[in-house]
Amino acid sequence: MRGVGEVMQNGRQRPGPDLSVVIPTHRQAHCLEPVxxxxxxxxxxxxxxxVVVVEDPSEVSYEAAAERALELGFRFETLPGRAGRSATRNHAVNLAHGNVLLFLDGDCYAEPGLLESHWRFHKDAPGPRAALGSRLEITSLGFAGRLMRGEAISAEERGRHCFDMRFPAGLPAEAVRLAMExxxxxxxxNVSVPRALVTSVGGFDEQFGLQWGLEDIDLFYRVYVRMGRLPDAFVYDExxxxxxxxHYRNRGSEIGQFLGNEPYFRRKHAHFEVEPSVDLPDISAYQIRLYRQRVAQFTASGAGRTDESTWRRVEELLSTWPTPRVLYAGLGTADLPLPSGTITVDHGAPPSRSNEHVLGLSTGYPERAFDLVINVDLWRLLHWQDFCAHVSEALRIADELLLIRTAQPGDRRIEIDGDPAADDRDLEYFLRALRSHVSVITDRSETGALLIRCR
Structure with a gap:
């Protein structure tokens, strides 16, 4: 096996950032050999x-690939039974010795300078960071054949026959910088990260099982959070x-498995950063950046708090259930006599198992998990399409949704960017739009707060 740990320079040894290339593989022996x-x-x-390769077994023979791996001085192991992508990767990580892990898939063919680029990045990084390289999709089998035969490939040819679906050629540097948020x-x-970060978050989550998708995104979201959401936590280098x-892919099956994993992923993290679909990352990235700004504005605005008069109306509604199961979104929840077991969405308080930092677009809760969802002003941050998603999601997980718009005297009007019902002049159209799909009852508290009951 190739050694790890020291690099020769001018006849002397010096310590290196010990790089382990970790590769899971399943039913792709034809790709693995050229890789x-x-x-x-x-x-x-x-x-x-x-290089550490672990096969998640199938009916496809890896005998030739395994022999070639050993000839090249690489490690190759096969799991005793089908285990899924997370378990396969975790096994490879456990076998690896390096302080830096480079995650490649069994179908990712490396340019000659790939490992050195990752190695140098971590050697020069100011602290624990992750490096993200490009993954070029190949549009021509002829190009793929030439590549795998080791023939010289010009930059012009690469530009004609390849593209990076994440970061297309010519993308402005500012767009890449925003994406890395x-x-x-x-x-x-094609992501490298210090081993200590991977182990500190518990590695890949094996609860994803045999389903395809999201286990890698889940890991790197946890790594990102562990690094304190630093703006330069991940660096992209094309x-x-x-x-x-x-290689052959059954996209219908993959998408079905991916969608099957989404509720678990969202329920696990319960944060608005994971609510948008990851299928369209550029759109999702924009939504996340937008709502980061709006949530910060919201928590500083004084909105989202229920006054005494309005709370009496809420209590009247709660009394219609013997033991109401409630999801309550708003600020100042610690000061309210909420029913026992209430799940709060209070962005002004630290997140916990009972206080989630979501927006309510896709919660991951099962149907009818609650009797009532109450949303105090937080709904006013949402784009119209996302507001509709919130109403649909709330009425999926609960029997009823109560939207509250707190009272806003003219001299203390709360300005919320994107508010779908900024003042009473906007309400007629807004309520007509709601009533076209759900039953709506409106009420006012003594202090002028608007209560909108949706069923």
């Missing part, structure tokens, strides 16, 4: 890295190139 060859042709000295949306392969080799 291994690409890793044997790296500019990084072989003493500086190791939500890096987990893009971090599904010169770190891996090619995504063509």
């Amino acid at each position: 291994l060859e690409s890793l044997a042709r790296q500019t990084l000295p072989e003493e500086a890295f190791e 939500t890096p987990w949306l893009y971090a599904y392969t 010169s770190m190139v891996a090619y995504h080799l063509p």
Whole structure:
């Protein structure tokens, strides 16, 4: 096996950031063999890295690929039974020795300088950071064949026959910088990160089981949060190139499995950063950045708090259930006599199992988990499409939704960007739009707060 730990320089040894290339594989032996060859042709000295491949078994034979891995000095193991992507990766991590882990898929063909680029990034990084390289999709089988035969490929040819679906060629640097504010949306392969960060968050979540999708995004979201959501926690470098080799994919099956994993993913994290779909990362990244700003504005505005008069109306509604199950979104929840077991959404208080920092677009709760969802002003932050999603989600997980718009005397009007019902002049159209799909009853508290009951 290739050694790890020291790199020769001027005849002397110096410590390196010990790089382990971690590769899970399943039913892709035809891709894995050229991938291994690409890793044997790296500019990084072989003493500086190791390659660990773990097969999640299937009916496809890996005998030739395993033999080639051993000939090249790489480690190859097969799990005793089908375990899924998370368990396969965790096993490979446990076998690896490096202080830095580079996650590649078994269909990612490495350019000669890939490992050296990742190695140097971590050597020069100011602290624990993650490096995200490009993954180029290949549009031509002829190009793929030439690549795998080791033939010279010009930049012009690469530009004609490849594209990066995450960061297209010519994308402005500012767009990439903004994308890296939500890096987990893009971090599904060709990502290197200090081993200590991976182990500190518990590795890949094996609860995803045999389903395809989201286990990698889940890991790197947890890594990002562990790094304190630093704006430079993840750095994208387009010169770190891996090619995504063509292989057969059943996209319908993959999408079905991906969608099956989404409720677990969202329920696990209960934060508005994971509510938008990751299928369209650019749109999701924009939504997340927007709502980060609006939530900060909301918590500083004085909105979201229920006065005594309005709370009496809420209590009247709560009394219609013997033991109401409530999801309550608003600020100042610690000062309210909420029913026992209430799940709060209070962005002004620390997140916990009973206080979530969501917006209510896609909660991951099962149907009818609650009797009532109450939303005090938080709904006013939402784009119209997201507001509609919130109403639909609330009426999926509860029998009734109560929207409250707190009273706003003219001299203390709360300005909330994006408010779908800024003042009473907007309400007629707003309520007509709601009534076209749900039963709506409106009421006023003595202090002028508007209560909108939706069923």
